[in-house]
Amino acid sequence: MKVRVKLVREGKDVELEFKGKARVKDLIHRLGYTVEDVVVLKNGEPLVEDEVLEENSEYVVMPVASGG
Amino acid sequence: MPISTTLKFENIEFLALEGKFMVKCSKCSERAVIRLRYARLNLCKKHFIEFIENRFIKLSMKNKLFEKVGKALVAVSGGKDSVTLLHLMSKAAEYFGFEIHGLTIDLGIGHDYSRKSIEASLKNFEMLKIPYTIFSLKKHYGFTIDDIASYGREAGIKKPVCSVCGTIKRYIMNKVALDVNADVIVTGHNLDDIVQYVLSSVYSGRIEDIVRLSLKTPTRGKLIGRAKPLAYFSEKETLTYVILKKLPFNYDVCPYYRPRSFHEKIKKISNELEETVPGSKITLIRSFLEKIQPALEAKYSFSTWKLRECKLCGMPTTGEICSFCKIRLAMENIVKR
Numbered sequence: 001m002k003v004r005v006k007l008v009r010e011g012k013d014v015e016l017e018f019k020g021k022a023r024v025k026d027l028i029h030r031l032g033y034t035v036e037d038v039v040v041l042k043n044g045e046p047l048v049e050d051e052v053l054e055e056n057s058e059y060v061v062m063p064v065a066s067g068g
Numbered sequence: 069m070p071i072s073t074t075l076k077f078e079n080i081e082f083l084a085l086e087g088k089f090m091v092k093c094s095k096c097s098e099r100a101v102i103r104l105r106y107a108r109l110n111l112c113k114k115h116f117i118e119f120i121e122n123r124f125i126k127l128s129m130k131n132k133l134f135e136k137v138g139k140a141l142v143a144v145s146g147g148k149d150s151v152t153l154l155h156l157m158s159k160a161a162e163y164f165g166f167e168i169h170g171l172t173i174d175l176g177i178g179h180d181y182s183r184k185s186i187e188a189s190l191k192n193f194e195m196l197k198i199p200y201t202i203f204s205l206k207k208h209y210g211f212t213i214d215d216i217a218s219y220g221r222e223a224g225i226k227k228p229v230c231s232v233c234g235t236i237k238r239y240i241m242n243k244v245a246l247d248v249n250a251d252v253i254v255t256g257h258n259l260d261d262i263v264q265y266v267l268s269s270v271y272s273g274r275i276e277d278i279v280r281l282s283l284k285t286p287t288r289g290k291l292i293g294r295a296k297p298l299a300y301f302s303e304k305e306t307l308t309y310v311i312l313k314k315l316p317f318n319y320d321v322c323p324y325y326r327p328r329s330f331h332e333k334i335k336k337i338s339n340e341l342e343e344t345v346p347g348s349k350i351t352l353i354r355s356f357l358e359k360i361q362p363a364l365e366a367k368y369s370f371s372t373w374k375l376r377e378c379k380l381c382g383m384p385t386t387g388e389i390c391s392f393c394k395i396r397l398a399m400e401n402i403v404k405r
Contacts, residue, residue: 062319064302
């Protein structure tokens with residue numbers, strides 16, 4: 001299953017592929033983050049990490065650290 | 069209205085709507101937008117905002133943050149934490165019956181950083197109808213943080229730019245607090261900042277830094293007391309709050325920020341632990357502030373350092389000339405040239 005991911009801080013888009021069903025937390029972990037490190041949005045609404053990813057959907061990943 | 073049903077899987081309640089499964093709010097039948105692991109709750113937009121606002125009031129009350137406060141100065145950088153703080157302080161002001169005054173410092177940081185910070189802060193002050201001060205470093209003292217970064221070393225300033233910026237901000241916050249007659253200065257330090265501070269101080273054995281950490285410090289003469297009411301709120305909560313309330317905020321990273329790998333790793337480890345042991349960050353800070361810090365404070369008395377007035381500006385300092393005046397004098401010579 002493929003999803004599109006917008007990495008806001010890095011300013012780039014990537015495509016991620018998962019074997020079978022995957023959840024938001026799988027996407028977070030694949031990117032090397034913990035669930036506390038980021039907010040994941042779909043259509044502008046934040047998602048709980050247990051939500052199931054939908055094929056060909058776009059997810060926006062916003063790191064929570066402000067770096068300061 | 070489409071028909072929805074709920075089902076439980078791995079102890080999480082899901083909402084089945086139009087063939088899709090969504091995590092259900094623990095308090096109503098709406099879709100949850102955040103899981104608060106420490107509270108064992110999944111919350112929808114409405115209940116999350118309500119939860120954060122009520123928790124802010126409860127924690128402020130429990131920690132007696134605003135007792136005998138007539139006016140609080142809220143320091144706003146325009147980032148997610150201080151914007152959240154301003155909105156929560158506006159609720160607290162109404163609840164406890166005190167006044168608030170907003171402060172944004174124009175530090176003169178390029179790459180649009182200061183411009184965006186001020187713009188976001190202004191929008192929030194105006195939205196909440198809060199009186200505010202925009203304090204320009206350049207206008208008052210003739211130099212900016214960009215000047216410090218470019219010429220500071222030449223001027224004899226040895227400290228890194230972030231540390232100098234911290235000194236400048238603390239000085240201006242205190243100055244403005246005195247000008248507007250505020251009894252307390254409120255800053256947006258969050259749970260993650262404090263976890264990082266505590267752990268790195270423990271690793272390096274900086275006892276005086278540990279002893280100094282407190283949710284609130286009392287006013288001592290001209291040194292206005294400080295409070296950190298976001299100490300039990302994580303960065304994930306503050307970012308979610310500004311997103312859900314659609315508040316203007318500056319998401320840019322300060323161009324002078326250099327990640328210090330050790331600090332970053334501490335953050336990473338504490339968040340990994342939080343994922344497997346929910347509530348561990350709050351537990352650490354609670355144990356620290358309620359048990360370890362008071363025990364250390366009883367043994368060491370750094371906080372009772374004698375304060376005197378700076379020979380040049382009259383502001384409180386431990387030496388003859390305050391750290392801010394030292395920076396100002398060094399930069400004056402450079403700017404004059």
